[in-house]
Each structure stands twice: as C-alpha cells, then as structure tokens.
Amino acid sequence: MTTPSPRVPDVPHRYLDVTVPEEIRKEWHSWSAATWRRNRHLEANNLFPPDQRYSVRPPAEMCPRHRESWLGYRNMTFDPISGNRWPGHPGSPFIPVGRDLNRVAEERRCEWDEKASAQMRLIEEICLSGRSPQCDRADEAATT
Numbered sequence: 001m002t003t004p005s006p007r008v009p010d011v012p013h014r015y016l017d018v019t020v021p022e023e024i025r026k027e028w029h030s031w032s033a034a035t036w037r038r039n040r041h042l043e044a045n046n047l048f049p050p051d052q053r054y055s056v057r058p059p060a061e062m063c064p065r066h067r068e069s070w071l072g073y074r075n076m077t078f079d080p081i082s083g084n085r086w087p088g089h090p091g092s093p094f095i096p097v098g099r100d101l102n103r104v105a106e107e108r109r110c111e112w113d114e115k116a117s118a119q120m121r122l123i124e125e126i127c128l129s130g131r132s133p134q135c136d137r138a139d140e141a142a143t144t
Contacts, residue, residue, distance in 0.1 A: 016040045029057040031121060048106040059124055063136035064080040066127035073119040078112040080105050086115045 002073045011028040013020060018040055024033045034052035041049030058070050076087070083105050 006051060015110060016044055018043075029055060031056055031117075033118075043071070048110050056117075056120070059128060062124065062127045065134055065136050066123050067115075070120050070123045070127075073116045073123065076112065078105075078109040078118050080109070082132045083108060086112050 011020065011025045013025075017039060021036075024036050027033050034056050037055070038049050038052050053074055056074075058067050062070065078084075081100075085108055127135055
C-alpha cells in the first residue's frame with residue numbers, strides 16, 4: 001500500500017537553478033519567501049512571474065472574519081478572456097495599446113497579483129494589530 005502524498009510539497013533545495021537560502025526554506029510559505037521567489041523569476045528575465053500569493057499561508061493568529069477576507073483576496077483571479085483591470089470592472093475596450101494583447105493580458109494578471117497580495121498583507125496587518133472593530137478577537141477583548 002502506498003502512502004498518500006503530503007498535502008504540501010517539500011521545500012525545494014533549488015529554485016530556478018538557484019540554491020534556496022536556509023532562512024527562506026524555513027519560511028517557504030511566507031511573504032518574504034514569495035518575494036524571494038518572485039525576484040528569482042525577474043532575475044531570470046521573466047517579466048511576468050507566476051502568482052506567488054497562492055503559496056502564502058494565512059497567519060494562525062488571524063480571526064475567522066479576517067481570515068475569510070484574506071482568502072477571498074487570495075482567490076480573486078484575473079480573467080484572461082475579458083482582460084479586465086483590477087478589481088474586475090470592464091473599463092474601456094480602448095485601453096489596451098500596442099499589437100501584443102497577450103503582453104497586455106500578462107501585465108494585467110501581474111497587476112491583479114500585486115494588488116491582491118497588497119490587500120492580503122493589509123488584512124493581516126489590520127487583524128494582527130488588534131485594533132480592528134471587525135475583528136472577532138476585538139469583540140472578545142471588549143467583553144472581558
């Protein structure tokens with residue numbers, strides 16, 4: 001009988017032919033590691049790196065309400081068919097300029113990734129500060 005594969009793959013020792021530093025390996029599912037991976041793509045002259053936000057895990061200390069919002073932003077995806085800009089409104093059909101519409105779509109996909117990642121980080125910061133009125137933990141602290 002074979003054992004099922006783990007849900008989360010092992011952290012690689014090499015990423016894009018670059019040795020992964022030990023401090024990045026320890027924090028593989030953090031924002032700092034996501035930034036490190038994105039920079040490896042840019043160094044390899046990949047101007048449109050893959051979305052790194054899907055590899056980041058929400059902090060365990062986040063309340064359920066903020067965790068749901070955090071996951072909502074993580075799961076927002078760019079639609080390559082419509083090519084809509086963030087946050088998904090159609091805008092004008094005349095905005096794309098140039099002949100390479102695939103490049104425009106990749107630029108917009110990266111824009112979605114950057115803005116969704118920024119929102120996820122903001123939600124983390126707000127929740128973990130303990131000052132958010134929407135935070136479930138703030139309700140518990142007010143009653144004690």
